[in-house]
Amino acid sequence: ETGVTQSPTHLIKTRGQQVTLRCSSQSGHNTVSWYQQALGQGPQFIFQYYREEENGRGNFPPRFSGLQFPNYSSELNVNALELDDSALYLCASSYTGGSYNEQFFGPGTRLTVL
Amino acid sequence: GQQVMQIPQYQHVQEGEDFTTYCNSSTTLSNIQWYKQRPGGHPVFLIQLVKSGEVKKQKRLTFQFGEAKKNSSLHITATQTTDVGTYFCAGRREYGNKLVFGAGTILRVKS
Numbered sequence: 242e243t244g245v246t247q248s249p250t251h252l253i254k255t256r257g258q259q260v261t262l263r264c265s266s267q268s269g270h271n272t273v274s275w276y277q278q279a280l281g282q283g284p285q286f287i288f289q290y291y292r293e294e295e296n297g298r299g300n301f302p303p304r305f306s307g308l309q310f311p312n313y314s315s316e317l318n319v320n321a322l323e324l325d326d327s328a329l330y331l332c333a334s335s336y337t338g339g340s341y342n343e344q345f346f347g348p349g350t351r352l353t354v355l
Numbered sequence: 356g357q358q359v360m361q362i363p364q365y366q367h368v369q370e371g372e373d374f375t376t377y378c379n380s381s382t383t384l385s386n387i388q389w390y391k392q393r394p395g396g397h398p399v400f401l402i403q404l405v406k407s408g409e410v411k412k413q414k415r416l417t418f419q420f421g422e423a424k425k426n427s428s429l430h431i432t433a434t435q436t437t438d439v440g441t442y443f444c445a446g447r448r449e450y451g452n453k454l455v456f457g458a459g460t461i462l463r464v465k466s
Contacts, residue, residue, distance in 0.1 A: 274452075276456075282458055282459075283361075283443050283445075283457055283458045284445075285456070286454055286455065289452050289453075291452075296452055297452030298453075300356070331397060331398070342386065342388070342403060342447065343400045343403060344388075344400060344454070346398045346399070346400075347397065348396075348397050
């Protein structure tokens with residue numbers, strides 16, 4: 242177990258709705274990265290948060306947004322859901338400041354958009 | 356943009372046979388990481404390679420980083436059924452925070 246938790250584990254939404262996914266990072270870590278993993282594909286980088294600021298973003302539209310809180314936990318918000326947003330959403334916790342960039346992934350949230 | 360290609364997509368081996376997956380980046384990387392994801396699970400960090408030409412071993416697993424820091428490989432000697440899963444490489448560019456994953460190689464092991 243990595244100590245990274247995500248909630249909820251599963252979620253079903255309809256097109257146009259909004260969703261918030263949550264992630265608690267591992268103790269001692271200050272950085273959270275979010276990934277989208279479609280079936281049969283590798284994780285795609287959405288964005289990263291460090292010290293409560295967005296610190297890098299992948300090719301995702303602005304309707305994907307996030308937050309990081311003072312305790313380093315994080316939220317991923319997706320507005321105006323589309324069918325293609327159906328995927329496993331993974332958060333990964335790491336420590337920025339050392340020489341090693343190992344990321345610890347949480348179990349993921351499986352989002353289904355109908 | 357940066358792309359990371361991984362081959363093969365899928366490999367089915369007899370238990371005891373060797374397995375290799377290859378990773379190629381369109382750009383020079385500052386480091387490359389390897390992850391394993393079991394069916395229904397999440398990616399689990401295996402190793403990070405940083406130096407040009409670096410070779411690291413973990414028991415039956417051997418990881419290599421190319422001299423040009425654009426390619427990498429993972430070799431498993433004498434596969435076991437516990438090696439089943441999808442192996443991903445993920446590359447990070449110099450001065451970047453974005454980790455770009457390959458599509459993964461699915462390994463199945465017949466006992």
